[in-house]
Amino acid sequence: MSSESIAEYEVAYAKPKAFYERYERKEELQHATHYCPGCGHGTVHKMLARAIDDLGIKDRTILVGPVGCSVFTYYYFDVGNVQAAHGRASAVATAMKRSHPGSVVVSYQGDGDLSAIGSAEILHAANRGENITVIFVNNAVYSMTGGQAAPTTLIGQKTTTTPDGRNPLNEGYPLRVSELLATLEAPVYIERVGLGDNKQVAHADRAIRRAMENQVRGLGFSLIEVLSPCPTIWKMKPVDAQRWVREEMEKTFPLGVYRDRTKDATPRPMPKTAPALEALPGILGIDGDEDLAEDAVCATDAAIDLRVRVAGFGGQGVLLLGEVLAEAGLDAGLEVSWLPSYGPEMRSGTSNCHVRLAHEPIDSPLVTAPNVLIAMNEPSLRKFDANVQPGGWVIYNGEEFPPDCARQDVHVLARPFTQIADALGDARAANMVMLGALLEMTPGLPQASIDAALRRLVKNPKWVELDECALTRGRELAREVLQEVLQEV
Amino acid sequence: MRKQLMKGNEAIVRSAILAGCRAFYGYPITPASEITEAAALYLPQVGGVFLQAESEVAAINMLYGASSAGVRCMTASSGPGISLMQEGISYMAGAELPCVIADITRGGPGLGNIASEQGDYHQVVKGGGNGNYRTLVLAPNSAQEMADLTAWAFDLADRYRNPVVVLADGFVGQMMEPVAFPRSAVAPRLPGWAVAGTQESRGNLITSLHMEANALEAHVRKLETKYREAERNETRSEAWCTEDAEIVLVGYGIVGRILKAVTAEARAEGLRVGVLRPITLYPFPTAQFERLARRARVFVVVEMSNGQLLEDVKLALNGARPVEFLNRMGGNVPSHDEVFAFVRELAARMGLETAAAEEQMAHV
Ligand SMILES: Cc1ncc(C[n+]2csc(CCOP(=O)(O)OP(=O)(O)O)c2C)c(N)n1
Ligand code: SF4
Secondary structure (H helix, E strand, O other): OOOOOHHHHHOOOOOOOOEOOOOOOOOOOOOOOOOOOOOHHHHHHHHHHHHHHHHOOOOOEEEEEOOOHHHHHHHHEOOEEEEOOOOOHHHHHHHHHHHOOOOEEEEEEEHHHHHHHOHHHHHHHHHOOOOOEEEEEEOOEEOOOOOEEOOOOOEOOOEOOEOOOEOHHHHOOOOOHHHHHOOOOOOOEEEEEEOOOHHHHHHHHHHHHHHHHHHHOOOOOEEEEEEOOOHHHHOOOHHHHHHHHHHHHHHHOOOEEEEEOOOOOOOOOOOOOOOOHHHHHHHOOOOOOOOOOOOOOOOOOOOOEEEEEEEEEOOOOHHHHHHHHHHHHHHOOOEEEEEEOOHHHOOOOEEEEEEEEEOOOOOOOOOOOOOEEEEOOHHHHHHHHHHOOOOOEEEEEOOOOOHHHOOOOOEEEEEOHHHHHHHHOOHHHHHHHHHHHHHHHOOOOOHHHHHHHHHHHOOOHHHHHHHHHHHHHHHHHHHHHHHHHHHHO | OOOEEEEHHHHHHHHHHHOOOOEEEEOOOOOOHHHHHHHHHHHHHHOOEEEEOOOHHHHHHHHHHHHHOOOOEEEEEOHHHHHHHHHHHHHHHHHOOOEEEEEEEOEOOOOOEOOOOOOOHHHHHOOOOOOOOOOEEEOOOOHHHHHHHHHHHHHHHHHHOOEEEEEEEHHHHHOEEEEOOOOOOOOOOOOOOOOOOOOOOOOOEEOOOOOOHHHHHHHHHHHHHHHHHHHHHOOOEEEEOOOOOOEEEEOOOHHHHHHHHHHHHHHHOOOOEEEEEEOEEEOOOHHHHHHHHOOOOEEEEEEOOOOHHHHHHHHHHOOOOOEEEEEOOOOOOOOHHHHHHHHHHHHHHOOOOOHHHHHHHHHO
């Protein structure tokens, strides 16, 4: 056996306790791993197991395994085991660590897994500075699937998908993950190590231990990239494979520390303790205002079946108008629904909503044939006027009702509501003037409910005052027209 | 507790937290973003985790992690995002991991549009990922049901150790209605199978990998047994005016509400119309269809997709009754008038007498 052999190095140590005594999850040969002789994965496994032993964290450790030759990490490690989808181990590890901040989470990944299909997940886990340890085994090929090219394949290296050797014009250049991630702010420790000879192996062992220790200390993201022999796919004897790591891989992937903030990094804060369960409704804003009308009692006897469509430009308060109406209806003990304009209707800055108030449960919240249309501008009037139910109301924001929109079978209240609101103090209160008019025309909603709704939805007291003024003004305007209607009759 | 006016999307998050959800991993997309935003606001306040992932692929795999860790967890997305999540959904079903996924659907295929459509039916009800698995799918039609079915979804997910999808159209997500919540909150509880970084859970393993053919077959048969059990115990639907219905209108989500309005009017004209609204899309309420088929003459499927629900209705009826079909797509909603006209025309074509006409005949 050559002095460079990994096997010789291994026998100097007893089997780590972080390994199972027998690999019972394995179908056969339960005393040995499934790795080929001279495979770097086996060596890295031992380093990781020893680090877990040394730090005394076996119970706390969660190992997230990849898809690749090391898919069976759970055969060997006597820790909590989770097998992740191809490339997603660092996303899985992220959530495991955040779920149990006291655990020690290791994401173990190959170079296809991490640097190709999982490139987004590793980049963002590193960038968030997740307090996890990533073991990145770079053997320059996809081994498990039979030796296809990886992002880490060397220039000129032959693989089953680069039969003439990797050509940078076609496949680009070998991806240097450690260098790339070292440009980020968050990572604490990134080092590339090799398994090219015993000295390298001994150093790699210390690096992996440090990467684990960082996590135990709560410092943040650590990643160790391991240049790792794959004698089988490389079609080399183990010694030659080790030499190839040293003499070829290292030229493209220089060993070294690419980032080390271990000294000045401060432990990440532990999450705050959760509030008591009883506090949740309050936090969620659903602890209920007991001072308001109980929904079981209906505060109005009037027969109410309002099907309202409100439409105008964005910024005119279309949605709020509808919301106040719905909220008031709810306060009065009615069934209500509010549906905002949505999808293809929501173009060119226009906005509209459907509001229904009724005694019976509301079947469809869509109002296609309104009995009240509030049109805050002319395009909205033109769009919805024809659908208003005969006998219904059109409340229109304009000096003059466009003659071509006039219908004999609906009532109309057309006023320059924007100017009227402006005179009251703010043109933006036009929506509430129009709502006031609606409330006057369709009596039944108690004023107290309207006030309560307003106060719930409008937080600024100055605006509440102005809106109340606006509602009153709207009622006055409506009364004038109602008298006209009555005279007509 | 007094009912409160809120959007279906906001009701989902509150209900989830009350149901013990303590982790949300998501990626924004219209019309589901309010869910993600509400989760961002509330989860940190209740000692939970919120994280906006780098993609839906990452988000669902984070759920894989959170669920493996034994935390009640959820995500929300829409069409294109759900497509990206299919990998993780298949893995979670395979590894028997519970989670809740809200799919607030939009128009497709591809980027489609952001309007309300029901074209995600196939990809969630049939399982859009690889392999022999199902997701349980619940279809709310109101803000209240958004809350109620979300809470139920967490229970189902744990009971069957399987992903559960709350499938709602954009309307149900966006509209505000009064919602009441349960008075008490569910305490988070660590399941025995979870990998929690503790001595007790050290021997646990989460994986969807079964190398031996017999082992995988046995595993898939075990999943099948769970699905059969869900089919026996968990189907839900709402039948409305169906006792004497000759025409049964079938639709889920917002469509179910439109069908109710149509039914009210059709009944006023004396047509014997009723509504069957599936609430669980998987398991599908097949028995309800069989029951109504005894009396009904015809079923009318109304959907906002290209015949995806129609297939399941036909399977459930198995040729017992004819099935008519009306659909709109692209964000168009089958209007009340459109459906009513269809029903009237169908009644005439089939020679279905109105109740009033029949009565007259009886007097002659
Ligand atoms: C989504 C998906 N695509 C492809 C595969 C097939 N696959 C399994 S392992 C692997 C590459 C593994 O290579 P690497 O990560 O370098 O690990 P190694 O086997 O070299 O240790 C591929 C492509 C898969 N399992 N899932
Ligand atoms: S193929 Fe290569 S990476 Fe896979 S076990 Fe064998 S030596 Fe190791």
